[in-house]
Amino acid sequence: MISAARTTDRSSGFTLIELVLVLSIAAVMLAGAVGLMLYSSDERTLRKTSGEIEMMAKQARTMAILHQTPYALEFREGIVRLMPFAQAGLDETKISRNRLAEVNPESAGTTENREFPLEEGMAVLVRRWNSEDWHTTLKNTFHVWRFDPDGLCEPISVRLNYGKSWQEITFHPLTGAINDTQLEAR
Numbered sequence: 001m002i003s004a005a006r007t008t009d010r011s012s013g014f015t016l017i018e019l020v021l022v023l024s025i026a027a028v029m030l031a032g033a034v035g036l037m038l039y040s041s042d043e044r045t046l047r048k049t050s051g052e053i054e055m056m057a058k059q060a061r062t063m064a065i066l067h068q069t070p071y072a073l074e075f076r077e078g079i080v081r082l083m084p085f086a087q088a089g090l091d092e093t094k095i096s097r098n099r100l101a102e103v104n105p106e107s108a109g110t111t112e113n114r115e116f117p118l119e120e121g122m123a124v125l126v127r128r129w130n131s132e133d134w135h136t137t138l139k140n141t142f143h144v145w146r147f148d149p150d151g152l153c154e155p156i157s158v159r160l161n162y163g164k165s166w167q168e169i170t171f172h173p174l175t176g177a178i179n180d181t182q183l184e185a186r
Contacts, residue, residue, distance in 0.1 A: 042165040043185035045119055049160055050169050050181065052116050056082045057145070057153070057176035059114070064147040073145040075124050075158075077137050082114040088144045125159040134159055147176065 053073070060071040060082050070085035081088075118124065125134040126143040137143060147153045155173040159166060164186040172179040 040185070042162055043183065045122075046160050046162055046165060046167040046183060046185065049116075049118060049122065049162075050158075050167055050178065053080055053158060053169070054171075054176070054178050056080060056114065056116060057147070057171060060145075060147040061151060061153060061176040064149050065151050068149045070149065071147045073147075075126055075137050075143040075145070077139055077141070078118050078122075080116045080118065080124070084113075085144070085146055087113070088146075089142060119162060121162065123161040125161065127157040127159070129155045 056073055060073055063082075064071040067084075072083060072085040072088040074081040074083060074088045124137050126137070126145075127134050135143060145154060145156055151174065153171070153173055153176050155171065157168060157170045159168045165184060167181060167183045169178055170180040171177065
């Protein structure tokens with residue numbers, strides 16, 4: 001009887017070409033994942049900042065209604081602040097805490113004043129109602145968004161620029177919540 005089975009002395013394993021091919025596929029996938037993570041980090045930063053601004057706007061609206069006094073969000077270079085409207089725009093380097101307490105004694109020493117520092121390199125632009133122009137927050141300039149005791153606020157749009165990425169947010173004048181948003185992360 002003749003057997004059809006062949007026996008070879010080749011040892012089993014991977015060839016060099018197979019190893020190089022698998023490693024190159026893994027490298028391409030890893031490069032794509034790193035690119036996706038860098039892409040999404042800008043988007044994540046913009047979404048976090050817009051969420052924080054929305055939360056501060058809702059808090060300003062609530063504080064204005066509860067205390068029956070106007071509150072404001074103040075946009076300065078590198079920072080967004082929540083404070084009573086009477087304190088908005090004051091230069092803190094020239095005015096002491098005692099002076100701030102004189103302007104609004106109810107808020108002295110409370111946690112009603114809140115700050116949110118922006119990421120390094122992030123710019124905030126504000127567009128007022130019925131305007132097409134974006135106004136920047138340059139050094140020694142600021143923009144104030146007022147919240148009245150009746151629960152209304154000025155309808156504004158905020159644009160956040162972070163590197164080549166940006167997000168435009170339009171806020172609702174009755175709730176202070178985000179009404180519309182556009183995002184481009186690069």
